[in-house]
Amino acid sequence: MVKLVFLGRFREIANPALAQVALPGHVHTLAGLRDWLAQAEPALGRALESARTQVAVNQAIVRDPSHPIANDDEIAFLPPMSGG
Amino acid sequence: MTIRVTEEAFDPGAEIAAFNTALNDGEGPGDAGALASFVGYCRAATAGRPVGTLYIEQYPGFTAREIQRLADDVSRQLGTLDLLVVHRVGTIHPGEAIVLVAALAAHRAEAFEAVRLLMDYLKTDAPLWKKETGPDGARWIEPTAQDHARRAKAGEQV
Numbered sequence: 001m002v003k004l005v006f007l008g009r010f011r012e013i014a015n016p017a018l019a020q021v022a023l024p025g026h027v028h029t030l031a032g033l034r035d036w037l038a039q040a041e042p043a044l045g046r047a048l049e050s051a052r053t054q055v056a057v058n059q060a061i062v063r064d065p066s067h068p069i070a071n072d073d074e075i076a077f078l079p080p081m082s083g084g
Numbered sequence: 085m086t087i088r089v090t091e092e093a094f095d096p097g098a099e100i101a102a103f104n105t106a107l108n109d110g111e112g113p114g115d116a117g118a119l120a121s122f123v124g125y126c127r128a129a130t131a132g133r134p135v136g137t138l139y140i141e142q143y144p145g146f147t148a149r150e151i152q153r154l155a156d157d158v159s160r161q162l163g164t165l166d167l168l169v170v171h172r173v174g175t176i177h178p179g180e181a182i183v184l185v186a187a188l189a190a191h192r193a194e195a196f197e198a199v200r201l202l203m204d205y206l207k208t209d210a211p212l213w214k215k216e217t218g219p220d221g222a223r224w225i226e227p228t229a230q231d232h233a234r235r236a237k238a239g240e241q242v
Binding site: 005007008009011056076078079081082083084 | 124208212
């Protein structure tokens with residue numbers, strides 16, 4: 001099982017059932033996870049596509065799409081930030 | 085250094101007074117000669133459209149830590165003596181303070197610069213997501229081209 005966190009406008013599109021999810025056996029990397037999400041939830045997949053979407057694994061930003069995913073990871077999808 | 089991400093409304097004047105007192109109580113750095121601050125408020129209208137409420141979402145834990153990292157960077161760059169950031173999250177009404185940044189330094193130049201630089205960082209790099217609700221519905225706000233230009237000028241990824 002992994003924990004998926006969707007922030008901001010992604011949260012409004014994402015299926016709440018994705019918060020705790022068992023990934024299929026062939027999903028081992030962030031790129032694989034994004035492909036799987038795009039198939040399972042096309043609207044969410046399109047929203048995540050932007051080059052400005054950032055991904056955090058266990059609360060640290062990761063830019064490498066080949067980053068491996070381990071059981072119990074917390075993976076967050078972050079739209080462009082707008083603080084201040 | 086104090087970083088606070090809070091759902092509660094706050095009084096910027098009281099926060100600044102407390103920040104100042106903490107530095108002059110004999111325990112803080114004694115060479116502080118300048119305090120600069122900035123307060124961002126929730127506007128009643130944006131470009132002529134009334135704003136009902138503002139909603140700001142955080143990523144609990146991550147957000148405060150990232151703001152801390154940005155503040156550490158500003159402190160290192162400018163040699164400030166202390167920094168204060170208070171950022172609201174949740175539902176915010178017009179007239180309420182959204183963000184307070186204050187800097188204590190030996191002299192005014194570093195204090196002004198620290199506040200400006202940290203605000204530039206917060207606009208594009210703080211993990212916060214802002215949604216405006218007005219009469220024509222709600223929309224998520226993203227940094228403007230101007231915010232990105234200011235951030236680019238402020239420095240590379242920290």
